[in-house]
Amino acid sequence: MTGFLQNTFNGLVSGAFYALLALGLAVIFGMLRVVNFAHGAFYMLGAFGAYVLLSEAGVPFWAALVIMPLGLGLLGMALERAVIHRLTRLDPLYNFLLTFGLTLILQDLVKSRYGVQSSPYATPSALSGSVDFGLFDFPTYRVFILGFAVLVCVAVWWVLTRTRVGMVVRAATERPELTPAFGINVGRWVTPVFGFGIALAGLAGVLAAPMRAVNPLMGADLIIVVFAVVVIGGLGSIFGSVAAGFGIGLVQAWGEAYLSDFPIVSQTIVFVVMAVVLLWRPAGLFGREEAPA
Amino acid sequence: MTSTVDTPAEAGRPAPPSGLLTVGRAPAWVRYALLAVGLVAALWLPNGLYPAVAVDILCWALFAVAVDLLLGFTGLMSFGHAAFWGTSAYVTGLVAIHAGLPFPAAVLAGALTAAALAVPIGYLAVKRTGIYFAMVTLAFAQMVYYVANEWRSVTQGENGLQGVPRSFFGVDLTDDYYFYYAILPIVLLGLAAAWRIVHSPFGRVLVGIRDNPARARALGYPVHRYKLTAFVLSGFIAGLGGGLFAVGHRFVSLDVLHWTTSGKAVIVVVLGGIGTLWGAVLGAALVVRLEDWLSFSGFEAIGLVTGGIFVLVVLLFRRGIWGSAALLAKRWMARRQR
Numbered sequence A: 001m002t003g004f005l006q007n008t009f010n011g012l013v014s015g016a017f018y019a020l021l022a023l024g025l026a027v028i029f030g031m032l033r034v035v036n037f038a039h040g041a042f043y044m045l046g047a048f049g050a051y052v053l054l055s056e057a058g059v060p061f062w063a064a065l066v067i068m069p070l071g072l073g074l075l076g077m078a079l080e081r082a083v084i085h086r087l088t089r090l091d092p093l094y095n096f097l098l099t100f101g102l103t104l105i106l107q108d109l110v111k112s113r114y115g116v117q118s119s120p121y122a123t124p125s126a127l128s129g130s131v132d133f134g135l136f137d138f139p140t141y142r143v144f145i146l147g148f149a150v151l152v153c154v155a156v157w158w159v160l161t162r163t164r165v166g167m168v169v170r171a172a173t174e175r176p177e178l179t180p181a182f183g184i185n186v187g188r189w190v191t192p193v194f195g196f197g198i199a200l201a202g203l204a205g206v207l208a209a210p211m212r213a214v215n216p217l218m219g220a221d222l223i224i225v226v227f228a229v230v231v232i233g234g235l236g237s238i239f240g241s242v243a244a245g246f247g248i249g250l251v252q253a254w255g256e257a258y259l260s261d262f263p264i265v266s267q268t269i270v271f272v273v274m275a276v277v278l279l280w281r282p283a284g285l286f287g288r289e290e291a292p293a
Numbered sequence B: 001m002t003s004t005v006d007t008p009a010e011a012g013r014p015a016p017p018s019g020l021l022t023v024g025r026a027p028a029w030v031r032y033a034l035l036a037v038g039l040v041a042a043l044w045l046p047n048g049l050y051p052a053v054a055v056d057i058l059c060w061a062l063f064a065v066a067v068d069l070l071l072g073f074t075g076l077m078s079f080g081h082a083a084f085w086g087t088s089a090y091v092t093g094l095v096a097i098h099a100g101l102p103f104p105a106a107v108l109a110g111a112l113t114a115a116a117l118a119v120p121i122g123y124l125a126v127k128r129t130g131i132y133f134a135m136v137t138l139a140f141a142q143m144v145y146y147v148a149n150e151w152r153s154v155t156q157g158e159n160g161l162q163g164v165p166r167s168f169f170g171v172d173l174t175d176d177y178y179f180y181y182a183i184l185p186i187v188l189l190g191l192a193a194a195w196r197i198v199h200s201p202f203g204r205v206l207v208g209i210r211d212n213p214a215r216a217r218a219l220g221y222p223v224h225r226y227k228l229t230a231f232v233l234s235g236f237i238a239g240l241g242g243g244l245f246a247v248g249h250r251f252v253s254l255d256v257l258h259w260t261t262s263g264k265a266v267i268v269v270v271l272g273g274i275g276t277l278w279g280a281v282l283g284a285a286l287v288v289r290l291e292d293w294l295s296f297s298g299f300e301a302i303g304l305v306t307g308g309i310f311v312l313v314v315l316l317f318r319r320g321i322w323g324s325a326a327l328l329a330k331r332w333m334a335r336r337q338r
Helices: A002-032 A039-057 A061-088 A094-112 A138-162 A162-172 A187-208 A220-235 A238-258 A264-279 B019-025 B028-048 B053-069 B082-098 B103-125 B130-151 B177-199 B201-211 B212-217 B223-249 B259-272 B278-296 B302-316 B320-338
Strands: A130-132 A137-139
Touching: A002 A138, A002 A162, A002 A220, A002 A238, A002 B082, A002 B177, A039 A094, A039 A187, A039 A220, A039 B028, A039 B103, A061 A094, A061 A187, A061 B302, A094 A220, A094 B259, A094 B302, A130 A138, A130 B019, A137 A138, A138 A162, A138 A187, A138 A238, A138 B103, A162 A187, A162 B320, A187 A264, A220 A238, A220 A264, A220 B028, A238 A264, A238 B053, A264 B103, A264 B130, B028 B053, B028 B177, B053 B177, B053 B223, B053 B259, B082 B103, B082 B223, B103 B130, B103 B177, B103 B223, B177 B201, B177 B223, B201 B212, B201 B223, B212 B223, B259 B278, B259 B302, B259 B320, B278 B302, B278 B320
Parallel strands: none
Antiparallel strands: A130 A137
């Protein structure tokens, strides 16, 4: 029982990263119809930025947690204005290719400056140690990640459901053609929403820095798992993406723990789940059938 | 834009609606002349370049044409074709090492395995279209990558498969120069097959599905089955290229299955011109040549250059080389007729 709880907790923590990344992908997709391949690269930049800030300027974790998402969000907005914006009226595949190219560039820029080896990032002292849950101990930092990620998701949910911006984003996500017809200026929210999605990726990166190896390729394979997550949840559904993020984290952790004789399982289980979902509900668990095209 | 031609960039679609016709409409003598130039270039290639680079160009040409068959003529962007290229490379390598068959037989085994793998992946992937199709194929290719990475007893994991032989009935093919001419017929056969598929009634239906799936369905064509067939054929052709690549390098590394390989194949097609088939061959030649030149000159951040090409091509050059050339030729002829 204790083992099970511990595995479940670990699953939720890795699910928190998937959820934050999938959430960013989903709001960006909802508003711009862009699948941002560079999302993993921005996650990497978040972690790397935190590392560089600490090692070269002595900026602590808590400051990085604010600086990196803000900085990357601004960078994302600039990027949207400079290039992505030019392609949004074309087939989404072009922006997919564009952001793929950006991913290669960002990765190689970091690689040529800092090499490929992983850099350590110390857990902030306030969050070291572990929390006693009676049945088991759990590292404080992981508890913090889970709480923080849930908090962010709830805050985003609040913004989406209770504010005017949120209504515009939801309307544009669910009825992209109809929303502007009601006289709503969707265009003016496009750039901020893109920046916000990137900021979420940067935030996930900073959170990952003390827990995972910081290296230029840390976002590369992760983003593909996140793609599978949003296919499972249904990219058009913001809630679905978050739910699928936590769900896949759980399934992976359980697979790793109880099928440990087959190390291949924990790496591929997400794709197996995706295959089953495609067979059973091609539009994703929470998605709606897209118009035949 | 002063042109009245409905190019894909203007229509906002990934595939040129006139892709099939631009080439087909050219006068017969132009087409035969281009074919002759192409054949002469293919025969001359290893004399002008390092033969090893020429071999790579042939393999990548098959790979790119396979991707274009889907992207340009079926309207499906596979971002996971490394799964077929790489699986065939591994199977070819294993067959050549363990069974000692002549290399064409090993390559055939590899390509057939790739086609067999394309059946389940394609069956699931064609349930989605557009950007989702790209994500689903990408995800399944990553799954194949993980399996190859874990299955060390067979694939040797990160060490890669070493010592893939180039056996061919006792003929000595260790020199890349002669190996080039040994694989050229296979590559030409593969390219001819792609051309035949595109210009067959089956290919016409694919283009119909690309341009208007709803109408194709209304006309009674089983759209999913057509897409799946195209996917499997494309997997086979990509597999041919991957198998030859394995024999050409006498070595198979995990890179052949990595998502960057899938992405490179797509950008080769876009650079050459989506839906032009021969443009993909040109794109392959350019990209392989460029990468060789970069690594030869000691430049390490190759991703910076390939990524930069990606961004520039997508932003400024969406018609690609062949598409732009065809458009220019068309305008020139229109002006002459006036």
